[in-house]
Amino acid sequence: MAELNTGDGGGGKDKKVRSKKQNSKVDLTAMVDLAFLLITFFMLTTTLSKPQSMNLGLPDKEDDKKKEAPIKVDENRTMTILLGGDSKLVRYVGLLATPVAGGAPKDFAFGKEGIRAELLKRKAAVLAYSTAKGKPKNGMIVIIKPSKKSNYRNLVDILDEMAIVDVPTYAIVNEFTPEEQKLLEGK
Numbered sequence: 001m002a003e004l005n006t007g008d009g010g011g012g013k014d015k016k017v018r019s020k021k022q023n024s025k026v027d028l029t030a031m032v033d034l035a036f037l038l039i040t041f042f043m044l045t046t047t048l049s050k051p052q053s054m055n056l057g058l059p060d061k062e063d064d065k066k067k068e069a070p071i072k073v074d075e076n077r078t079m080t081i082l083l084g085g086d087s088k089l090v091r092y093v094g095l096l097a098t099p100v101a102g103g104a105p106k107d108f109a110f111g112k113e114g115i116r117a118e119l120l121k122r123k124a125a126v127l128a129y130s131t132a133k134g135k136p137k138n139g140m141i142v143i144i145k146p147s148k149k150s151n152y153r154n155l156v157d158i159l160d161e162m163a164i165v166d167v168p169t170y171a172i173v174n175e176f177t178p179e180e181q182k183l184l185e186g187k
Helices: 029-045 061-065 112-133 152-165 178-185
Strands: 078-083 089-093 106-108 141-146 169-172
Touching (some): 141 152
Parallel strands (some): 078 141
Antiparallel strands (some): 089 106
């Protein structure tokens, strides 16, 4: 804090009167307190970034009670992806017994040059096919079938690929036909 000196000038008749220089001290305690209060206030009032997750639509329990007739879907719009052990990935287009032209079963790898390139190519082909039929809003449908030997990471990776490629409709199915099981095992 500041001080006030009230002593005499120390001067007599012959001496010049000089004013004494005061020591200037600024107390910053209040400003530091205010700074910490502001930091605390902004830390408590800001929201931290929330983790982002992918929306996964699950069927209602009431839908299990309603057994409706199966919906007919054009084979040219469907692609089935089989997930196997050791990150094995097999895709076919249409039905396994009668694949669409260029849709015979084929092995792929995860990543940009693997399944993503195939999904983009197939999405463009389905868009051209649907536009030619006069229904450009009908997009590609992907059926994902993870086997019991596949791991959770592979399923998440393929769901990420669906989000990256912006596939409008996809489903996760856990029913394998014997032919699909043989195809996945490489027989």
